[in-house]
Amino acid sequence: MATTASETRPLAALPLLKGQKALVTGANSGIGKATAIGLGRVGADVVVNYVAGKEAAEDVVREIQSFGVRAYAHEADVSQEDQVVAMIARVVEEFGTIDIMVANAGLQRDASVTDMTLAQWHKVLDVNLTGQFLCAREAAKEFMRRGVVPEVSCAAGKIICMSSVHQIIPWAGHVNYAASKGGVLMMMQTLAQELAPHRIRVNAVAPGAIRTPINRSAWDTPEAEEALLRLIPYRRVGDPEDIANAVAVLASDFMDYVVGSTLYVDGGMTLFPGFATGG
Structure with a gap:
């Protein structure tokens, strides 16, 4: 049986990240919002990046x-180099430094491959992949x-890239999104390899099905949710707080030896549930 969003427990207000300075991109809604709040709950000072929706960001x-x-x-568009450079410069000016970068901002522009425009392709890659590169750099x-x-x-x-189960699961009708997240996987691992000698930890969190506005149609009716749950062995749809908890722990010193890894937070979606009965 599925749980409701309120049943996911946020991390207790322990000083896991006390004194650390964090930036979360795309943080005025959905996973980014929950992550920014979650990092603040465990002691971090947080910059809430947004590209639209100032009032929501201020909330x-x-x-x-x-x-x-x-x-x-x-406010900054992470696909624009000058805006990212200015955003990081302001963090250093306001907070003195930055300790945690959560490259979360992302979007979808869905279409079948034969209908997808070059503009749709570029927009998703520019935000989901190039934007993460610029923030990490x-x-x-x-x-x-x-x-x-x-x-x-x-x-x-610590750099935490927000990826997706679709970095390894193909997704028809979403070739731009799946390609961007596949790129995030290899980008993250390469950054981790290069930056680890400098004691910089680069990792990724890969959400599965999470209750956010972007995918409301997949879970907001009993029929839709039941169809979605067939893809989730743990039999519940995730909440944004599930991702926030994972990011907070991954950014902490409890995970200091975790480098170049992807943490799948997906209720088992990547376990090929269609084969549970023998295929």
Whole structure:
């Protein structure tokens, strides 16, 4: 039986990330919103990036500030190099540095391959893949400049790329999205290989089916949810807080030896559930 969104428990307000400075892109709704709030709940100061929806972003800021930490909203399109450079520069100016980069911003422009326009292809790759590269690159520069501050973290910095189960599961009708997430997998591993000697940890979180506005039609009726649950062995649709909890723990020193890994948070969707009865 499926659970409701309220049944996912957020991490307790423990100082897991106390004193650390985090930036979450695409943080005024869905997974990004839950992640930004989750990082604030465990002690991080948080920048809430958004590209549209200023009022929603400010609401997220106020919720984060209620935990007694600092937060502000910053408008920037992560696919635009100059805007990303300026965003990271402001984080350093406002907070002194950055410790955690969560490259979450992403979107879909779905169409069959024969109907997909080049503009749809480019838009998804520009935001989902190039945007993550730009954010990771600029954060890495600051991590390398500052180095490890042992009283803050074992690592010089943490980059967490938001991927998807579709980095390994093909998805007809979504070739641009699946290609972008497949690219995130190899980009993340290559960044991890290059940056690990600098004590910078790069990892990814790959959500499965999560209750967000972007996929409401897949779970907002009993019939739709039952069809979706056939793809999820754990028999519930995920909540944004499931991802937020995973990101918070992955960014903490409890996971200091985890480098270049993807954490699938999917209720078992990547276990090929169609073969559970023998195929």
